Amino acid sequence: MAPSPATPVTATPPTAAEILAELAALEDPRVRRVNERHGDDHGVNLTKLRAVAKRVKTNQALATELWATQNTAARLVALLISKPRGYAPEDLDAMLRDARVPKVNDWLVNYQVKPHPAAEQLRAAWFADPDPRVAGAGWALTSHRIAAGDEGLDRSALLDQIEAEMAAAPENLQWAMNECLATIGIHSPELRARALDIGERLAVLKDYPTSPGCTSPYAPIWITEMVRRREG
Structure with a gap:
């Protein structure tokens, strides 16, 4: 057996x-x-x-x-x-x-x-939250939607808000808004010139130290480099 x-x-x-x-x-x-x-x-x-x-x-x-x-x-x-x-x-x-x-x-x-x-439900709830950490998560989710090609967001209105608020925003929220600025510039050719202009005028993260081989988080450099890579 x-x-x-x-x-x-x-x-x-x-x-x-x-x-x-x-x-x-x-x-x-x-x-x-x-x-x-x-x-x-x-x-x-x-x-x-x-x-x-x-x-x-x-x-x-x-x-x-x-x-x-x-x-x-x-x-x-x-x-x-x-x-x-x-x-x-x-x-x-x-x-x-x-x-x-x-x-x-x-x-x-x-x-x-x-x-x-429920990502969109949370994005909408967090976007304008008074806690800058929570609002930063809302902005990060907004950038994610834009990068994914979602056309359901008013990108011009987002640029208006970034232009008005980013320079004085707390660090965490400023980083997230800056990412959204760069994401709009990269993925929205019709708004790229305006995104570059906002980045240049506000100069947020312009002097941020960047390691060799890494792309600067300064929006004009970030946008220009990513577009160059995408359009190759």
């Missing part, structure tokens, strides 16, 4: 405490010093952090536990092991308002909100 095939061994998912311990062991003071200059209070190399998330795979319940720890590295893992449809719109709204660290804010918007079925 042939032996029965071995029963596959199913690995037990790690606990939140085990993930926190693993992340603590990956802490690097040099990485933390670099991250803190950008407002991110953790010292885990992102390649190693992604490897932790890849091993865990999708685990919505664990993601919820990790988010609740308020530990920045744990929250980044949570955003990598959860799926957008695992969150209700009100969950994402609460998470954004609680995301005080730039990298957490950025990953939340890019990995969970942009692909979410």
